[in-house]
Amino acid sequence: MIYFNNVSKIYKDATALLDITFTVEAGEFVSIVGHSGAGKTTLTKMILAEENPTDGTVFFESINVHKLKSKDLTKLRRRIGVVFQDYKLLSNKTAYENIAFAMEAVGKTEEEIASDVPHVLELVDLSHRVSHFPHEMSGGEQQRLAIARAIINQPELIIADEPTGNLDPVNTHEIVQILKKINDLGTTVILTTHNRGVIDSLNKRVITMENGKIIRDTKTSK
Amino acid sequence: MPMTKFKRIIKGGFINFKRGGIVSWAAVLVVTITLCVITLIILFQAVLHFSLDQVENKVDVTVYFTVGAPEDQIQALKTSLEQMPEVASVDYTSADDALALFRTRHENDYPTIQALDEIGENPLGGYLNIKAKQVSEYGDIANFLQSDNVLSLNSASIIDKVDYNQNELVIDRLNTIISNGQKLGFLITLILIIISIIVTFNTIRLTIFISKEEIGVMGLVGASRMHIRGPFMIAGAIYGILATIITLLLFWPATLWLGHNMTAFLGINMYDYYLASFFQIFTILLLSGILLGVISSFLAVRKYLNK
């Protein structure tokens, strides 16, 4: 589904990715681990074409992600749900509206929005925060809202960048279970994390990064 | 489906405006100032045109005929003058009318009347009063009166004098003043409007700068350009509509005051003019306001929509 071919990303004074080559098959659950600054977030940015690589190509199925025109890129992004490390919630919109906006983007009807939003907010335990703005929510609540937004449109791929960084163990466990369930239903999941416990409990493929390079890629199967 | 999208964009615009709070009202204020400048220019133009019309109306060219000039030749000249595209009107005062006018004017001047009676016959000739459509066209009319056309009508002999030559200098000067006045007015209008547009554009850009990050995020979650841009453009239109209403409300008491106190000075009752052209002014302001708001928003969002 996703193909990285010799991808490098070099910022002015930092090498974030160096000659990355790997493949993610449809339906896989891949965890990416590594020290802070190893290049995990940069790697996810490549898939969304949030930034262009300095070198190499990234394919989503047969699409060269960085060759897309803006219209087609928009279409591609609708197929991917992302939990950003820094949440990237719409600060001017309530929890409800944040989810509704993502649904509007893919062209859902008012009825679908009215029935699905409360549902997903309940799933991430935010029913009591429907009309709160992001700045009126705790870090963990914001993070769960970001997760709700990422999964609401049942995307083909979910990229979760450190989605449990601000959550307590109970919440972390719940979120991981949700991601696992979504994956069981056929969605591809890419998860980055620092949390050893999460990786152990998942028992799935783990890619380890260091200084912008992949140093280990262990495919564990149950 | 397009209807739903449209509704969402409109609703989004109102929400943007409402949540913008003081920033939205700052934008309304700036657009209002621009619209006030436009209204002032419209009113100023009215005063300018009215004064120029007044002055222009005072200018004319008179052709004096010799005493006893035959009526049919005078009528022929009058007809050919009336056919000139430059001529607005031709007034004929016959010799008899001229005499009657002279008598009424000197009613109480006994010696003059007596002298007139003593002559026995009418010492006055008739005359034609010609008004041109534009002040600049009097030269052409005077040229025509001296040209072969007129001679071929055999009327050269009947023309005693044309007073254009005496007035030529005044008319020329007036002409320069009017055309310079219009040019200057146009230039000032242009400069003022450009400045207002730049200020408004930058203010609206600032209001959108606040949402810079959100615009990027919207793109990342797969929103189309129109879905992102639309609400900002609607908010821009709301600035324009509110500014129009405020401007119209402000100018109501202002022109009322001008009408009460300055009509003599301006030569025109501003309040009457404002009411008479209300619909026209309303349309100009509304269109300018909405266009300004929408286009500024459109351009401002475009800057943050890179991919």
Ligand SMILES: Nc1ncnc2c1ncn2[C@@H]1O[C@H](COP(=O)(O)OP(=O)(O)OP(=O)(O)O)[C@@H](O)[C@H]1O
């Ligand atoms: N926009 C940028 N400009 C310059 N350097 C950058 C930029 N973004 C990232 N970097 C650098 O690239 C490297 C990789 O960053 P990245 O965010 O991918 O790390 P990470 O693995 O996600 O770290 P963390 O676990 O802390 O989130 C870092 O050294 C970082 O300083």
Ligand SMILES: [Mg+2]
């Ligand atoms: Mg990161």
